[in-house]
Amino acid sequence: MNALSSKPKHLLDFQDWSAERLNALLDNADTMMQVLDRPVKKVPALQGLTVCTVFFENSTRTRVSFELAARRMSADVVSFAAGASSVNKGESIRDTIEVLTAYKVDAFVVRHQAAGAAHLVARYSGKPVINAGDGRRAHPTQALLDAYTIRREFGTLEGKTVAIIGDVRHSRVARSNAELLPKLGAKVILCGPATLLPRELAAEGVTLTTDPREAVRNADAVMALRLQQERMDAGYVGSLQDYARVYQVNEDLLAFAPNEAVVLHPGPMNRDVEISSETADGPRSRILAQVENGQAVRMSTLYHLLVGRA
């Protein structure tokens, strides 16, 4: 049987996705990048389909990236912002999704502050669902765009090492990368203060360390994670200054990394907290490339999930 023949219906995490299909999705993102470079940045592949972005939690950049991706593929887009909806009047996710499904929406892109919410939408809608971030559990398209950015840089993910530094405990980006990258042949080193580094994330291809110099020593990519400042009051870290002194991704830390190592950040950034401005804007930074690549990866994701389901 062909490795691509079992086609996942949703992108909630990477459980149902084979390495072959993930690589095919990344390969097709190359074509989507070509489309974005053309005078007409639009193809008719998803013409006649409607994609609904349902954001129970705010995120302008992820929502815009998905909406542009859907439009570039000629899908219609309807946007549902929970803040201005009947959710405020007590309507459940189930009722919200069932109503939107009755409007003949063909796919959902869902963000929610609770882990597992995207699974719930998948159960009630019967339509393809893309998880655009659920609580601290998963953010698969962010991990895909990170993987794609590294792949474009080095031509492959096989044998590459990615150091992810910061508030790992609360990061769905770190979790999704720790799930995806080893599947594609890369090694992941998760690094942060012990209070923000859950031991249970250690797995095959994923190691943990509290020492950022050790983390970056053999890294091909160094990813800084946002320090969620609301954690400061919870006692996870001493002070911003203490945290930044040890864990900030900056030129001093990168002196311990190989010369060709690149820097990533999923955004939004707290400049001069988890990453220095000098590094964020410096020659190793691929942060804006991540944004551009994100649109292509999301186009490819929509294509993989929606093609043939019209």
Next chain:
Amino acid sequence: MKASILSADEMRRALTRIAHEILERNKGAENLALIGIHTRGIPIAARLAAKLQELEGVDVPLGRLDITLYRDDLSEIAKQPIIRETEVPFDLDRRRVVLVDDVLYTGRTVRAALDALIDLGRPEGIQLAVLVDRGHRELPIRADYVGKNLPTAKSEVVKVKLQETDGTDGVELWDLEEVQAAQQ
């Protein structure tokens, strides 16, 4: 196989004739470009370019077009949504483009290719060259250059084999049932 339609020699002669027709119709090779449609249109376009070079001494620019994102039969590609590279490394504006494919059948591939080309630029004109026209058009599309007109039944399959993709040259007619049985 039901019948051999073109031998390697006959295929070569058909392509030579098409190259002559292209030159005659366009009064030379100036401002001409050849764009092959994935998969077998690409080597056929390359062979036509080589013949134009041989006949006219002109290097006609060569491009490749994947029309997957423009197809209107998405369910057909559901299992293998692999998109191949589109590469048109020259400006299409004010060029006469000859679109090249192996077999012309329903016309849907050509329609998609026309949409894709027009998104890439504004050619002065687009012409269509195919090695085999097997009929059964579902759209009002016809080829400007045809290697072989081949009346077929819908229950038949035309297989174009090329050295570059299949290790041998030739065109064959098969029964669809026979082809499907071999694929299982």
